[in-house]
Amino acid sequence: MMAHGVPLSWYLILSAILFCLGIAGFLFRKNIITVFMSIELMLNAVNLSFIAFSYQLRQVNGHIFTFFVMVVAAAEAAVGLAIILTVFKNRNTLDIDEISEMND
Amino acid sequence: MEFFLVSLLKIAVVFAGLMTTLAYLQWVERKVIAHVQVRIGPSRVGPHGLMQPLADVVKLVTKEGLLPSYVNRPFYLLAPVLAITMALTSISVIPFGSEVSVGGYHTWMQLTDLNVGILFVLAISSMGVYGVALAGWSSNNKYSLLGGLRSSAQMVSYELPLSLAITAPLLLAGTLSLREIVQSQAGFNFGFLPRWSVFNGPFPQIFSFLIFVIAGFAETNRVPFDLPEAENELVAGFHTEYSSLQFAAFFMSEYANMITITAITTILFLGGWTPLFPASLGSNFVPPVLLFIVGAVALYAGLTPRRKRDGFTFPVVALIFWILAALFLLPFLQQFLIPFFWFAAKVGTLLFIFMWVRATLPRFRYDQLMGFAWKFLFPAALINLLITGLLVALTAK
Amino acid sequence: MDIFFFLLFATVAVGCGISVVMQTHPISSALSLVGVMGSLAVLYLLLGAEFIAMAQIIVYAGAIMVLFIFVIMLLNAGAEQRAGRSLMVKVLGAPVLIGFGGILIYFFAVNFGDATPVHFGAFQGGSARAIGRALFENYLLPFEVTSVLILIAIIGAVVLAQKEME
Incomplete structure (x- = not known):
């Protein structure tokens, strides 16, 4: 049973796939909440590679970074969702293409 | 194998x-x-x-399982499954008793012991909110939606004082494994006072015990915090549209959550399966004597029946209790039954308090509920944690 | 056993990840994201990060995503209308993305192809004790700074969400 370990590269490739999925969501979706969730997906993908490298190097530092990413993600979600609520209250839409006044 | x-x-x-x-x-x-x-x-x-x-x-x-035509079908069907799964999963790490040996094979009266056991229970119980929130949302019904919204806000808010209240006894125990938490509370001060964290030094955890139980009421959506299913405002809240087995799943998950919360309270604060006073003072004889007395009372009630059938049923109850009392005296079964008795007695007492409160207290108003969590419970839990941490640091060797 | 669990939960993670991007309704996306986070937590366990795995469930799945779902339910946001983004994203988006992903995967496969395989239980450094020690010894300043960050986030959220003053 011990002989069949999982190659470390598989974990990293999984992390790369999830990261790309996150970018795809960020680029192609129009709902501001879904875009925000895609960012969370990317953060999660990065966390996976942190943990995988931490395993490879037998160090706990990667775990600490993941921990900080979680804390920042929580703070980001709180502020981001408050912004989304405010935007929805003022514009009555969640479509990011319609919230582009600063562009014009 | x-x-x-x-x-x-x-x-x-x-x-x-x-x-x-x-x-x-x-x-x-x-x-x-x-x-x-x-x-x-x-x-x-x-x-x-x-x-x-x-x-x-x-x-x-x-009963016929109704599937209303306007619901969001996949989530409507998923919600009760999620609720019951999350409610039952956390039981797997709860230790019901100490180590037992059968025919030379040693095992624990616990399904599995994780070294992050208490975090596992917290994680699973924080996932339980999805069942309620999804049920409320997918039912496509304003009452259900309001129930789901209230429930998710309430559970997230009360998770904070709950976690902070857990942290203080963890500082005393110095471990996250539920089994080791109980073991750290074994033994007695002055030969008779149990070393449970609810009244063991350096700082008795009586406040965090109270905060935990109150937050536990809110986490299980029980009276006085049962706003997600307040029947005079919201029909039945998040499970208005459910019937048959799906309703049963929500119902069972509420009770399973109650058992989990009381079991965790017992383990963290009341010393799990450890007895109330040492075996040298005869604590092993408490269960048989107690059961014998209950049987005797039942027999007495049967001999002076107020209703006709009591003359038959009460003696049968008495016989059952006496058989149970006799089982507690068998040396082979003692290793299973006595720790389990103390565990079950503590959990049962807490469950009785849950029911007592439900029969006694009225429901909170929604703003009172949130204000109570954020303006009272949360600061109280923080101060308690601060004092505990300070005293643990000062008394550490 | 390791391989089996990895493949199972990696498949779930990728499936849910695709679902996050493809689903039109935000609630479906949010639940798929919870699925990704849950399966990632299992993978963290396989990598010996037991504390982080539990923190992942408690913080991400139990708090952040509940907040997302709460906001989606509160706004009662419906499914989004299918409509194109700008021309550049339409034309260049998919090819560039696939190219970027391909480069990443190639880089990982080449550079870490011969790294020691991952066995469950081989790395025990992820316990709560080890994390706490590292956090309060080597990373004390960043830890304290995050507390300021969270305080700012709380104040920011309250200011943004409060009702207009008359």
């Missing part, structure tokens, strides 16, 4: 026991509330309504 067999056996025993407890807990609750309100409670099906849970199961199973 042996490990798998023993694990399967343990899972079967725990599952059967849990399901029976869940069914009868509801009977007990109805009886307790009835007697608080000077009623009789269920009494038609079987003697003292003892067959009522069975009748309820038959009723719920044979």
